[in-house]
Amino acid sequence: MAQQPTYSIQSPEPGRLVICLGGAWNLHTSPPPPDQLLAALDDNIHSLAFTGGDLEDWDTRLLIFIKAITAAARQRGINLDLTGLPHGAQRLLILSEAVPEKTPYAQTGRESAVVRLGRLTITLSEQLREAATFTGEILLAFGTLIAGRKPFRARDFFTSSRPAAPNPCRLFP
Numbered sequence: 202m203a204q205q206p207t208y209s210i211q212s213p214e215p216g217r218l219v220i221c222l223g224g225a226w227n228l229h230t231s232p233p234p235p236d237q238l239l240a241a242l243d244d245n246i247h248s249l250a251f252t253g254g255d256l257e258d259w260d261t262r263l264l265i266f267i268k269a270i271t272a273a274a275r276q277r278g279i280n281l282d283l284t285g286l287p288h289g290a291q292r293l294l295i296l297s298e299a300v301p302e303k304t305p306y307a308q309t310g311r312e313s314a315v316v317r318l319g320r321l322t323i324t325l326s327e328q329l330r331e332a333a334t335f336t337g338e339i340l341l342a343f344g345t346l347i348a349g350r351k352p353f354r355a356r357d358f359f360t361s362s363r364p365a366a367p368n369p370c371r372l373f374p
Contacts, residue, residue, distance in 0.1 A: 204257055206232045210241055217248040219285075220270070223255030226263035235266065239273055249274050252285035264293055 206224040213219060218241060226232060242249070251267065253259075267290070271281055283291050312320075 206230050206262070207255075208233060208238065210238060216245055217250070218242070218246055219250045219252060221255065222251060222253045222263070222286075223257075225258040226256065226266065227258050227260045228262055230262070232262055232266055235270060238270060242270075242273055242277055242279060244277075246277075246279055248280045248282065250282035250285055253287050253290070254285070256287065259287065259290060263290060264297070267294060268297065 204224040206222070206226040208223070209221045211219045211221060220238065224230070249270075256263075267283075267286070271283075271294075274281055283294060286294075
């Protein structure tokens with residue numbers, strides 16, 4: 202069984218915190234809450250470092266934990282030192298920050314009346330075309346029914362349904 206993930210907070214000098222990570226930080230374990238660590242990031246802290254010498258195993262759970270801590274540290278203007286983390290974790294964290302997050306398109310103001318009228322016209326024309334197509338198909342089918350014509354021959358029906366039968370050779374020799 203994997204050892205539970207742990208962290209400890211050390212302060213080797215005033216204004217500097219070192220977070221020592223240990224245990225197995227993976228999806229099969231429950232990480233400790235970062236409340237104590239976030240509370241330690243006060244105005245007196247100017248540098249935050251991580252060490253992972255006691256890590257047994259890690260996956261995205263470790264990265265999620267570190268991203269939450271680094272986001273809080275950056276928001277407070279704290280310098281980060283990630284060199285104590287495993288090399289793969291460092292690379293993944295750098296990669297996650299290299300791609301900017303997608304922000305939803307925000308409209309700067311209300312659309313003009315001309316734009317709204319154009320959108321409404323396009324929508325109404327599409328709906329009108331669909332209604333006209335539907336009505337035309339109904340009228341054609343009704344005309345075929347009144348004239349007594351069959352939409353297709355019985356032989357065509359059996360030919361088209363033949364491949365759907367479990368063993369078509371037995372049904373139609």
